[in-house]
């Protein structure tokens with residue numbers, strides 16, 4: 001039953017949403033996950049074994065709770081500046097949830113309900129990765145939310161593939177320092193990392209459910225992409241753990257879905273170079289050297305000669321998160337044909353979200369932040385403090401805890417390519433329940449799916465042309 005609900009939810013979503021994994025940082029050349037992978041590579045010491053080290057205490061320490069009365073009504077969005085006159089037949093909310101009253105740390109969310117069946121549709125929390133990228137700007141405004149910012153940068157179009165057609169979706173800007181989320185204690189930012197992100201997101205959720213109590217018992221799913229391959233399993237694990245020992249709200253977590261998700265250092269590197277070679281992005285020599293001299297298995301010993309070959313793999317100036325996407329010329333000359341991803345979307349969103357009336361309508365930046373809204377925070381990325389090399393043991397724990405696990409992968413992304421996802425799954429998946437089969441949408445092969453015990457893998461053909 002759980003799995004059926006999940007399948008229904010995700011399949012509806014996949015049918016709605018093709019350009020699923022185009023990342024939000026446009027073609028500005030920002031590659032946060034690439035930076036993390038490089039950093040992990042250069043900091044590896046030989047024979048060092050690093051695994052997921054989420055510290056879960058067996059004693060529940062109550063999380064920060066603040067009064068929520070009246071805040072739901074206060075967070076209701078009357079209408080967003082420039083939104084279409086017709087067709088906005090759903091409710092939207094946004095605002096802050098304080099996650100640490102002492103430090104003055106608050107996370108910004110945007111919540112959009114379904115136009116139909118919102119009282120029975122599941123609740124989904126969506127997280128973008130980075131680290132440091134905004135789930136609101138990238139997730140909601142570019143990828144899977146109800147609106148797209150038009151080329152005039154001031155008006156909005158409806159997105160017919162929005163996930164809120166199938167679910168009630170929260171987009172959370174996480175952690176503090178990303179987008180509109182902030183802390184009044186700036187040294188907080190120095191603690192940015194996986195652990196802090198999971199803890200604050202959990203505190204956000206239990207407070208948010210007090211603000212929206214009608215969702216307390218609703219089927220709940222966590223979804224995200226890229227570096228959220230860390231956030232989603234870690235938060236799911238923390239929820240399950242706290243559900244067992246808390247006297248606070250039990251979160252009704254049913255499943256997770258992660259797209260082109262960074263979950264394992266070894267399979268990421270292996271899959272990435274395999275993808276680069278099979279997509280004509282690197283030379284035979286680089287590929288051969290990589291195959292001969294690089295071994296990313298634990299215990300990790302990355303030799304100098306391997307590093308040399310890695311350095312030789314020059315893919316040139318491409319948008320690695322969607323390898324066939326056009327790069328931006330210096331100014332937008334003409335609109336791309338309908339249905340094609342506009343590489344300038346990032347710039348339109350950036351402009352729109354910095355308009356004071358837009359921020360007012362969103363109840364955002366109520367404290368006069370000393371910086372502009374940005375789709376990704378380079379500062380938070382630079383301060384990122386903990387990033388375990390693998391979260392596969394966490395995913396395995398979820399799989400044996402009755403949590404449906406969906407792994408999906410668009411096949412034109414090069415940073416965490418479909419090959420990396422497949423190598424990762426091969427490390428953890430057991431019995432095949434439903435063998436590899438094509439799935440269809442509008443009579444076309446949307447791509448393929450395979451179902452293992454407690455884990456489903458779906459590939460998606462990106463229609464970028």
Ligand SMILES: *[C@@H]1O[C@H](CO)[C@@H](O)[C@H](O)[C@H]1NC(C)=O
Nearest residue numbers: 098101103104105106184367
């Ligand atoms: C941060 O400080 C401002 C100004 O003092 C205050 O209005 C706001 O409530 C504080 N934020 C939090 C989350 O405590």
Ligand SMILES: *[C@@H]1O[C@H](CO)[C@@H](O)[C@H](O)[C@H]1NC(C)=O
Nearest residue numbers: 114115116117118120165166
């Ligand atoms: C809403 O729920 C009804 C009853 O389950 C179903 O027939 C209908 O297709 C649903 N509408 C949407 C848009 O999902």
Ligand SMILES: *[C@@H]1O[C@H](CO)[C@@H](O)[C@H](O)[C@H]1NC(C)=O
Nearest residue numbers: 186187188189190191382383
């Ligand atoms: C936080 O990090 C910044 C930049 O790295 C550094 O200058 C500052 O001293 C740090 N603050 C604390 C309290 O550690």
Ligand SMILES: *[C@@H]1O[C@H](CO)[C@@H](O)[C@H](O)[C@H]1NC(C)=O
Nearest residue numbers: 060061062065246247248249
């Ligand atoms: C949970 O338990 C703690 C310690 O026993 C108590 O102080 C607190 O009021 C309880 N919270 C709720 C929501 O019942």
Ligand SMILES: *[C@@H]1O[C@H](CO)[C@@H](O)[C@H](O)[C@H]1NC(C)=O
Nearest residue numbers: 294295296297298299300301
């Ligand atoms: C890679 O390294 C691991 C751990 O050091 C070792 O067990 C394995 O045999 C190595 N594989 C190859 C192909 O050398």
Ligand SMILES: *[C@@H]1O[C@H](CO)[C@@H](O)[C@H](O)[C@H]1NC(C)=O
Nearest residue numbers: 399400401402430431453454
């Ligand atoms: C699948 O989940 C069941 C419990 O729901 C568990 O007993 C089994 O070991 C799990 N299998 C795998 C491969 O995770």
